[in-house]
Amino acid sequence: MKKIILFSVFAGLANAQAPAGYYNSANGLSGAALKTELSTIITNGHQDKGYNGLWTGYKTTDIDKNYENDGSILDIYSEKPVGADPYNYTPGTNQCGTYSTEGNCYNREHIVPQSLFNQSSPMVSDIHFIRATDGKVNGMRSNYPFGQVGSATFTSKNGSKLGNSTSSGYSGTVFEPIDEFKGDVARMIFYFVTRYQSKLSSFSSGNMLGSSTFPGLQTWELNVLLAWNNQDPVSQAEINRNNASYTYQGNRNPFIDNPSYVNLIWGSQQPSNDTQAPTTATGLAVSGKTSNSISLGWNASSDNVGVSSYAVYMNGSLNTTVNSTTATISGLTPSTTYTFYVVAKDAAGNSSANSSTVSGTTNAGSTNPSTDCVNETFETIPASSASYSTRTWSNGGISWTATDARTDQTVNNKAITIRSGSLTSGNSGNGIGSLTVTTQLKFSGSNGNLDVKVNGTTVGSIPYSATATTTTINNIDVSGNVTVSLVNGSASNRIAIDDLKWTCYPGGTARKAQTAALETKVQNFKISPNPITNQEIFVNGDVQHIKKAEIYNVQGKVMQTVNQPFKNGNxxxxxxxxQGIYILKLDNTTMQFLVK
Known part of the structure; x- marks a missing residue:
């Protein structure tokens, strides 16, 4: 969490940290000539400390002194500028090693992949572009170039993403750091193509590097990095790292010392000068429906700099804004038809034309007879208070606990507001069928979702935004004693919760019929083990002829689609x-599985 923002945006930053006269020979130059002179300056004095020397260097170069200021490793793939970090690493203690999930250990991330220069020295150990980062995220980033992600296939715990490119000129897979560190990444790559410009012709491009000394980058990647450099100016954390790297390695990153060098060499790509709108989104279609939600998907738009978001309109009015090519609109009425279109936007505020309009009709509501088991209106919560603490109360025979919660906000009269916490019920003895709740984002923040857990297992999610929204999750159907939790995974968003209720478990008839149907459909296939482990589904049976696999959550949203899923195994x-219950559909066969 960033305690004090210390961006250095003033033009007079030039040579503020460098020794007197360090850049004198570059004065008055521009373009390729300036790049060549800077290459000479930062090559002189460069001491190769070896690949293992990076571990020692990180103890001074990659220490968090500007966010938590706690002496932990400053990892650009896990640092959260606002809110608590998902995990922290102790320098020297948590080095990789091996890893399987985020938070296991940190290792050495080459911002320019080492495979592009065949792990050769001195590039392989140059601390100016090799960061201490989480091993798992480093592995997911692999050797993909940096760019604007459309639909993410992986998202780290601080929001860094891997997915398809929406950057103009490149349609492959790219990696996108969070906004806080986009400029950092750009200036590290600018350093690399300047320091090693004479070697670029012998390197592989990796769809990012150019083969000549100037400009040194592929056009599409250069445009992305110029935009990121302008979007995210030099920060105090970068200045600190540059100074420590100079002490360790003997040379400097000139684009941190003097940010104006970027535009003097490559020209400006200021978002404010961007007047080109993104292309119109195509292929908008309804991808899933429940009685209270409709899921949409569309093809990514393109832009000369990059698409930053998509505005989703329902019945002619703005409903939500997303940064991927999918959206789920919740809180709808059963058996009702809605119309949708989307508009692509870029960072400069340019908007595309409206996409084509599609219609979707929500499913009919459940016909199972059921009654409300729990109906919490929050009218008996503790006295109004703006401070955040653990709050407890009882109502209608159910006890409640809200952590990191305040009691002074309203939705439909009194409401409980949680920040980085959860709302949890005591035991309810008649199970749960469907759950309904009203949510609203208070103060400031961004749209998101609350996780809904029954007996510790995630069964769905509840969206929230600045508009009070009522959402129902149908067919949860857990019998016996249940404890229900709504969990806020954001450390900054403050979510008011009101009018929470759920129906009793609807009984055996519907469940038995559903189970019988499933057993009929899956007689030739079996998921084993179930629950699945290590994010891998093993299916027993004659699966080689299966053409398509689809994974749905319990709300009917498509989570993943794989064509010819078993061509290399089972x-x-x-x-x-x-965590939660999911449906695996293999062509026309469906099976349930659990993730714990």
Missing amino acids: SIKTQNLG
Whole structure:
């Protein structure tokens, strides 16, 4: 969490940290000539400390002195500028090693992949572009170039993403750091193509590097990095790292010392000068429906700099804004038809034309007879208070606990507001059928979702935004004693919760019929083990002829689609599914599985 923002945006930053006269020979130059002179300056004095020397260097170069200021490793793939970090690493203690999930250990991330220069020295150990980062995220980033992600296939715990490119000029897979560190990444790559410009012709491009000394980058990647450099100016954390790297290695990153060098060499790509709108989104279609939600998907738009978001309109009015090519609109009325279109936007505020309009009709509501088991209106919560603490109360025979909660906000009269915490019920003895709740984002923040857990297992999610929204999750159907939790995974968003209720478990008839149907359909296939482990589904049976596999959550949203899923074996690798119940559809066969 960033305690004090210390961006250095003033033009007079030039040579503020460098020794007197360090850049004198570059004065008055521009373009390729300036790049060549800077290459000479930062090559002189460069001491190669070896690949293992990076571990020692990180103890001074990659220490968090500007966010938590706690002496932990400053990892650009896990640092959260606002809110608590998902995990922290102790320098020297948590080095990789091996890893399987985020938070296991940190290792050495080459911002320019080492495979592009065949792990050769001195590039392989140059601390100016090799960061201490989480091993798992480093592995997911692999050797992909940096760019604007459309639909993410992987998202780290601080929001860094891997997915398809929406950057103009490149349609492959790219990696996108969070906004806080986009400029950092750009300036590290600018350093690399300047320091090693004479070697670029012998390097592989990796769809990012150019083969000549100037400009040194492929056009599409250069445009991305110029935009990121302008979007995210030099920070105090970068200045600190540059100074420590100079002490360790003997040379400097000139684009941190003097940010104006970027535009003097490559020209400006200021978002404010961007007047080109993104292309119109195509292929908008309804991808899933429940009685209270409709899921949409569309093809990514393109832009000369990059698409930053998509605005989703329902019945002619703005409903939500997303940064991927999918959206789920919740809180709808059963058996009702809605119309949708989307508009692509870029960072400069340019908007595309409206996409084509599609219609979707929600499913009919459940006909199972059921009654409300729990109906919490929050009218008996503790006295109004703006401070955050653990709050407890009882109502209608159910006890409640809200952590990191305040009691002074309202939705439909009194409401409980949680920040980085959860709302949890005591035991309810008659199970749960469907759950309904009203949510609203208070103060500031961004749209998101609350995780809904029954007896500790995630069964769905509840969206929230600045508009009070009522959402129902149908067919949860857990019998016996249940404890229900709504969990806020954001450390900054403050979510008011009101009018929470759920129906009793609807009884055996519907469940038995559903189970019988499933057993009929899956007689030739079996998922084993179930619950699945290590994000991999193993299916027993004659699966080689299966043409398509689809994974749905319990709300009917498509989570993953794989064509010819079993061409290399009898398992499917899943994409970071959270705890809960899911449906695997193999052509026309469906099976349930659990993730714990």
